[in-house]
Amino acid sequence: MTADDSYGRLDDDDYPAYTMGRAAEMLNTTQGFLRAIGEARLITPLRSAGGHRRYSRYQLRIAARARELVDQGTPIDAACRIVILEDQLEQAQRINTEHHKATEPGSTTTAA
Known part of the structure; x- marks a missing residue:
């Protein structure tokens, strides 16, 4: 691995950089909150060689959203489900936008 490869990880939202x-x-x-949202299957941290949980920036953003909902009084299981649905909706909207761009008249991209 080169130094450039190591520094490239700094921009990788999915790199498990945080203990x-x-x-x-x-x-x-x-840490109990992080364990609880893991048990609710909102996020699944990667494990280091020593078995310690490691979190990515993307997972931290998801956890922060769950924390917001819990702080507003939403039960943790419901908060996790809401965050999962929000994430699925965002992904579906992104795919829909890409599809519309690909199928527009004059588009140089062909639909799959």
């Missing part, structure tokens, strides 16, 4: 302690600190929450 559980650091993630909890960044989100101003507890």
